[in-house]
Amino acid sequence: MNPPLLFALALGAIAAVAMVRMALTATRRGDRSWRRGLLVAGQAALAALLWGVLAPPAQPGRPVTLVLLTEGAEAAAVESSPDTVLLALPGAPDVDGAMPVPDLGTALRRHPGAALVRVHGLGLAARDRDAAQCVPLAFAPAPLPATLVALSLPDAAVRGRRFSVHGRIIGHAGGTVDLLDPAGVRIDRAALDDAGAFVLAGVAGPAGRADYRLQWRRAEPGMDAASTPADASPPVAESLALPLRVIEGAPLRVLVIAGGANPELKYLRRWALDAGLALSTQLRLGGGVLLGDDRQPLTLARLAEFDLVVLDERAWRTLGRAGQATLREAVRDGLGLLLRLTADPTDAERRELADWGFTVTPVDVPRSLRLPGTERADPTLPGADDAEVRATDAAPLLSRRPLALAAADGRPLLTSEAGDALALWRPEGRGRVALWTLSDSFQLALAGRQAAYGSLWSATVGELARARAEAALPVPARAWVGERSALCGLGEDTVLLDPAGDPLALVRDPATGERACAAFWPTRAGWHLRRDGEREHAFLVRDPAEAPGLHAADRQDATRALVEAAPADAQATPQPVPGPRWPWALAWLLLAGGLWWLERSRRGRG
Secondary structure, eight states, rough: OOOHHHHHHHHHHHHHHHHHHHHHHHHTOOOOOHHHHHHHHHHHHHHHHHHHHHHEEEEEEOOOOOEEETTOGGGOOOOOTTEEEEEOTTTOOOOTOOOOOHHHHHHHHHHHOOOOEEEESSSHHHHHHTTGGGGEEEEOOOOOOHHHHHHOOOEEEEEEEEEEEEEEEETOOOOOOEEEOOTTTTTEEEEEOOEEEEEEEEEOOOOEEEEEEEEOOOOOOOOOOOOOOOOOOOOEEEEEEEEEEOOOOOOEEEEEESSSOHHHHHHHHHHHHHHHHEEEEEEEEEETEEEOOOOSSOHHHHHTOEEEEEEEEHHHHHHHHHHHHHHHHHHHTTTTEEEESSSSSOOOHHHHHHHHHHEEEOOOOEEEEEOTTOOOOOTTTTTTOOHHHHHHHSSOOOOOOOOEEOOOOOOEEETTTTTEEEEEEETTTEEEEEEEEEEEHHHHHTTOOOHHHHHHHEEEEEEHHHOOOOOOOOOOOEETTTTTTTSSSSTTTTTOTTTTTTOOOOEOOOOGGGOOOEEEOOSSSSEEEEETTTTEEEEEEEOOTTSSHHHHHHHHHHHHHHHHHHTTTOOOOOEEOOOOSHHHHHHHHHHHHHHHHHHOOTTTTH
16 A cells, blocks of 8 residues: 555544544534534545645646756757756766766656656767667767777688778878788778778688787878878877687688689689688690599589689680580579689670670770789888788789670679779679689789788689578677676576686576577676587677777767657656645635634534
């Protein structure tokens, strides 16, 4: 039984006792009936008016907006009015009139029925996001700090395969950003565009946890960031560790079919061995003569054992229509196919390629070119490779066939500095098929550009090879020290270990049902390990002080998602508020005075 009801019952009992006492006293004195009636009814009226003083009837409340200040909020951007309540969460700046609250849930309990919650600053922390799901929300974000604010990299990279790093840096437009491998060698550089965005790429090394690093420089006045000489690079403005989990993965199975031995095949074999690929070769010399380590016929069953087939136009001719049809059927089942055009195709061959969806047209273009991104390495970086330091300043000239490639559903695989497609791929069933017009990409390796050669072929193989689904344990995309994170898909034997190997408590949430999620609060930065029986999956937990821009951007993105997820017609009903007490108190006082006078008056007294 709630306290107001208990109080009402007690007040009613007191009024009843007073009425009985007053009736008995008036009867014993022989008072007239009208006097007895007034005195008895007056006791009941006094009790009713007292209840109105203590608990006045509710009336519709006035809509109130909660202005919630978070970290980074600017006092000048906060607008106050009689209908707003100014509150400050932990970490918010000092603003006159702001009442501190420990969290959003406390603020909503103190101000129930708020019509709107307007958040200022960097957004809601993880502890406040659950409470924000049940209220109308608005967000006035503060400017992000001038640093790295967006970063996207793979959860894991496969050894020997290409991986990409995307991001955005505020306040350094026109500068450059470098990707360094665990040895400190720069493996890629990109110029920041006007929005500060960049894309970097590298090839994953040996399996394990690798500590790559991202570093960026501001643009110097009068200096072109894209072509800055190595010895004139501006100083590093900031850097950030990029721990990457490199897994062994199942090696890609590649079959190279050539019409004869050539340098491209030699250097391709070297790269495949270093990258961990399972490479097989077959030399088709004509007349039924086959050489190499794979001389089996190209049947559908045999081709199903490979992820990618690379062949030149001479091997293409020796396949004949039957072999080409078998190859096409395998591509439709998921196989990748790369056809290297090292000579101009005949009219008949162009018609065959048109049947595959490609239009190949001879054009008058230079037959030599330099690929973008193959400039000289920076010898001033620690750990620079000697072969790259000895490389010539100019990128090596590569040969290409003067052919224009086109396809209705084609996508460029490799482009020149002028934007011409040097390689083009298109989907064919569940697989992909590509045409390649470079004749001697091995010149990159000869000129000391082993990294560029590896990146070129790693990107090509990764784009065309048969897709494989690799199941992984679900882990947080990004976790922060001191903030709640969640793990889902938990089993009875799921354990979470911090960088020191100590287990973290997992607080399971029964409301998640079959998703089987649990919350945890990391206390240390570094690699955390989720272990489910014999399966393991490592993920990184960062300290917010290490990457303040990323942390601020994550909070703002999460707050915006809450705003967008709220229903368009979400309207909070203002909580009813107690009405004024003074009319009830005044009526009680007047009635009490009247009854006091009547009790002492001789009118109607017996």
